[in-house]
Amino acid sequence: SAGPVSIFSEGWLKRVYDEKPVKEVRTRFPPEPNGYLHIGHAKAIAVNFGFAKHHKGVCFLRYDDTNPEKEEEKYFTSILDIIKWLGFEPYQITYSSDSFDRLYDLAEELIRRDGAYVCHCSREEVNRQRGGPDNRGARYACEHRTRSIESSLEEFRAMRDGKYKAGEAYLRMKQSLTDPNEGNPQMWDLPAYRVVAQNHHHRTGDRWKIYPTYDFTHCLCDAFENISHSMCTTEFQQSRVSYDWLLEKLDFKVPKSEEKGPMQREYGRLNVGGTILSKRRILMLVEGTTVEKKNADGATEKTVIPPAVRGWDDPRLYTLVALRRRGIPAQALLRFVEELGVTDALTEIQPFRLDSSIRKYLERTVPRQMLILDPIKVIIEDMTAEDEQEVTVPYDPKGTVPGQRTVKVGREVYIDRSDFREEDDPDYRRLAPNKLVGLYNFPFPIRATSFSKDESTGKVTEIRAVKATWTTEKTKTHIQWVDVATGIPVKARQYNSLFKSESPNTLDWKTGGWADDLRDDSEIVYPNAVIERGLKELIKERSLNPSDSSDNMVRFQALRVAYFCVDVESTEDEIVLNQIVSLREDKGK
């Protein structure tokens, strides 16, 4: 057969290639550097970088930095970092702002070709010209549309030179506003340039007071970089016509042909339910917010809502930095995106689908460890010095994951509080007084004989047990355990969804109502957990830093508990674990 079928060798992405089967494929990933990337962007990265790789072409990382009010340096760094983490290397890193001079010259050229005019109408007036709020009314031109080319050139230069404040002048493309047969709003004289009030740009400084719009910039930058296939999400479907219109006007493209210039095609977004992806909303979760509410007397009161998460990389979020920190392997994430496939339809998934895909990947790739979240000490009173030993245990009982570690078998072990009951029950299969339980990889089962309790808290503090070597009774269940003498204390964090609601986007994001929907148990911390000493072996020579692009994080399956990774916050004195995913789908979580 012809090798593995990939999303690029069949279906939507194959058809996109077949429409323009060039030798030299050139794509671009064009993020706006105004926030951290989220899981949806993983799809955009997989599509653009993956397509280029599949066709032995190249992919640019283009920062679409035409909006000086919203951009920050830290976002630039993080975007590149995440692309590398996903295993891709940009052919070249470019900035839309590098082309500001060329774009400006082309704007003048467009005016000269009678393809743009300077307009001074208010936003409200422009909306009316475009058929009113529902875009259904009669459309009409303003007086500026017929002004002379010389007058538009002069005014455009005046815009550039600071004569106008924001909102007082726009360069508008002279498209088909007045053609009653043109039903596409993207052809109704879109703005090409605007005056920006807060105009200091992180790269071009104070040079520009006017900035080009997405509609003007994107297609031209694609042309400058000789992009062959320009793939974006379906909300830009209607923009394809204006994309081609501008390129044709400026001779970068030939009407009704894909021979010359870039070709735009649109695929469906990837959305995740049960969470928030909007940058503005995540920012509220990260920084908290202050809301104003009217109290009973009608007076306005300020309420401070504290942050709901620790940062943009909090494992409960679906930003890519958060998924990475939660321990999701880059390759597993990419595989997941590929499993979902690429078409022009929106892909809306619930988090459990991601979890189940990640779980399948981890199952085959990470070692097993024994971890006790809430330990109780068990003393096996009749254990002799000979019984104490080192046993060699494979990292994976099925042998899929190579390697092994030695586990110390001692007279005192920790088991989890949830694996013991003070009173037995015929249906109960774990440890209870006079009951037998197996311990994984332990030379014999044990039987509990008695226990002590802290009377003030009512909690069991210690269990005494004996070897159950002589019995014919069958061991029904095996539980995990950790040797008291050699175990390592750790802090373990488990995660549930942040919100009670399954559709947090429908919560009240204006007046802070979302805060009432936060779950108290979105993070559960076990401060006194203990893990077998083998974890130290795993940590040796591995990376705890999730931003290490080698993706060499320490991950493991804690038997009967969950998949975990070692968090970057860990120190010599305190190891911190993050749950990656549970062992099976927990209904109702």
Ligand code: ATP
């Ligand atoms: P958001 O507003 O959700 O942050 P955006 O479209 O403003 O998204 P950009 O930084 O402009 O974010 O996105 C860069 C590229 O990623 C664009 O080509 C965009 O279409 C694509 N992209 C953004 N969100 C998704 C998504 N949910 N699924 C697939 N691709 C996406």
Ligand code: MG
């Ligand atoms: Mg965008």
Ligand code: MG
């Ligand atoms: Mg955006």
